[in-house]
Amino acid sequence: MTTDRSLGGVVLAGGYSTRFGEADKAVADLAGTPMIRRAVDRLATVADDLVINCREDQLEAIRSALADSGLEPRYATDPVPDRGPLAGIQVGLEAVDREYAAVVACDMPFVDPALLETLHERARGRDGAVVRLEDGWYQTTQAVYRADAMARACAETLESDDKRIVAALERIDVVTVSEDDLEGVSERTFESIDTREALADAERRLGE
Numbered sequence: 001m002t003t004d005r006s007l008g009g010v011v012l013a014g015g016y017s018t019r020f021g022e023a024d025k026a027v028a029d030l031a032g033t034p035m036i037r038r039a040v041d042r043l044a045t046v047a048d049d050l051v052i053n054c055r056e057d058q059l060e061a062i063r064s065a066l067a068d069s070g071l072e073p074r075y076a077t078d079p080v081p082d083r084g085p086l087a088g089i090q091v092g093l094e095a096v097d098r099e100y101a102a103v104v105a106c107d108m109p110f111v112d113p114a115l116l117e118t119l120h121e122r123a124r125g126r127d128g129a130v131v132r133l134e135d136g137w138y139q140t141t142q143a144v145y146r147a148d149a150m151a152r153a154c155a156e157t158l159e160s161d162d163k164r165i166v167a168a169l170e171r172i173d174v175v176t177v178s179e180d181d182l183e184g185v186s187e188r189t190f191e192s193i194d195t196r197e198a199l200a201d202a203e204r205r206l207g208e
């Protein structure tokens with residue numbers, strides 16, 4: 001039995017990594033460890049029900065990237081591929097067996113578990129907690145949501161004319177957390193590795 005306050009986790013990996021070239025960035029090696037493995041390992045320190053969202057054709061490579069991790073995530077594959085991150089969030093959250101879940105993109109290997117704990121705390125009694133950056137951008141792929149409410153909002157948004165992720169946020173009672181409010185959280189938490197150059201840069205800095 002787990003308590004109500006335990007957090008689920010969703011790792012989004014169903015994208016086509018087009019900016020990354022011919023390979024899937026989810027399983028790309030970053031200093032000896034696949035990117036998704038880094039994100040999952042960090043998420044596992046604060047979440048106890050882990051779901052990986054990806055496409056059927058990624059399963060084998062992702063399973064092998066997570067082999068011997070001691071973790072046994074469940075897999076929720078997209079019934080229709082290429083419907084965007086919002087569809088991935090929906091599929092992942094529908095599979096989660098917890099009231100709240102942290103959602104993290106597979107290309108965010110430096111995600112700070114302390115941020116996810118803070119967001120989980122802020123989300124209490126609400127439908128989620130999302131960081132809003134100074135430029136107005138919402139960090140929707142490193143956020144905590146009430147699983148059923150956000151899954152429903154994603155489904156409704158995908159059926160509507162305005163399919164932006166922020167349109168899904170507008171459908172739920174989400175707490176917005178400002179960047180200034182993130183004292184003690186790693187500055188690299190939101191770094192996403194979209195290109196080969198970004199991967200090389202991250203690898204260089206890990207070696208420093």
Ligand SMILES: Nc1nc2c(ncn2[C@@H]2O[C@H](COP(=O)(O)OP(=O)(O)OP(=O)(O)O)[C@@H](O)[C@H]2O)c(=O)[nH]1
Pocket residue numbers: 012013014015016017018019020053054078081082083084085087088089104105106107141192194
């Ligand atoms: N399930 C699902 N997830 C997606 C989809 N598109 C993006 N994602 C995920 O959402 C997160 C953020 O997306 P992006 O950084 O744009 O990743 P991407 O789309 O694979 O890469 P680009 O093709 O370079 O944009 C990543 O974790 C992706 O795996 C999609 O169509 N379906």
Ligand SMILES: [Mg+2]
Pocket residue numbers: 015
């Ligand atoms: Mg994309």
